[in-house]
Amino acid sequence: MNIAVLSGKGGTGKTLLAVNLAAVAESSVYIDCDVEEPNGHLFFKPIQVQAQNMAIKVPVVDDRLCNGCRICVDFCKFNALAYIGDRLKIFEHICHSCGGCLLLCPEYALTEKDKYIGKILRGVSENVTVHTGVLNIGEPSGTPIIKNMMADGEHGRDETVFIDCPPGSACIVMESIKDADYCILVAEPTLFGVHNLDMVWELVKLFNKPHGVILNKCLEADNPAEQFCFKNNISILGKIPFDQELGNLNGNGVVAARANEVYRSLFSSLLQKVIKEVEHETTLDT
């Protein structure tokens, strides 16, 4: 069972939720897809960590074979190639590794080489297997790292997998939720929070993903995000209070559900609610 946690902006509580849900599950996998700034590992402090370098393929030209026909230049939708001064120029950071230029080159002047863009760290933290995607600074796209983490055959079908998504609703988030059975949208109780909730709500609808909302940082006052859910008939899975103690634990890199019985039961009941929803959706599917 794959459960993705997402939100339209950073700082709403994706990691807080994904980490603590994974911690209260019997046996789980936590995948940090926020590869530009992965921070789930700061809470889990995994041990027995193994690193796997991640490379993408980029084209290399053999100038002796290239005859300047420009078929590759015209083909590339991202304009990663230019032909200037009788030489092919390749912009590696623009290339999306589709391999099309290689296929089309009539002179076989193009080959591929590995370009390292980051790594995947795998370790263990008590009941949780922790996968962390790390994108090297300056690299434009972490999508290949996420693809690799999601394709990882190690996730057993009986384990609950929690996918901590990057913020927003761009390609990298789409890649993160593609294999999700259920999406949890985390929302803040502000108008800005509503705008961001709307963005990811649109995305999960587009992907036909069953979904529900968890309202974070809840205060006594009116909650625009809650009203948005009522208005649009979006299922509310639960609420996390605006709570200084929770904030302190989280701010100190502590898994709240492991440190405090109150939070263990809070996240356990949230998890039960989520699992019930997922099972309900799966029954509807079949």
Added chain:
Amino acid sequence: MKIAVPVDDKCMPAKVCISLGRAPYFLIYDTEAKESRFIDNHAAASQGGAGIKAAQIVADNNVGALLTPRCGENAAEVIKAANIKIYKTSGVSVTDNIDAFIDGRLAVLTEIHSGFHGRGGE
């Protein structure tokens, strides 16, 4: 010498376009023949790498200089590889800028930005 300018309009008096990669047209001006020719910038609608493709179009027109208000690093790499000099325009009038270039009053563009990548830089 032929020079290229990113422009908003397809006829004189044209205005200098704020963007190089996403400019709708380029003016190719021949300083000896005093002839103007407008060409479409096919790079303008690219989903990415517009600067590279626009620079390729400029280079393919065998110009010796590019007059532009700004230039991204990818485009600059192509332009420089083609041995084209980049000058910074001043104001929006194309004719004023061409005159200034001919009189040697235009400065070489030194600040190359790291690209706006679809955000327009506004």
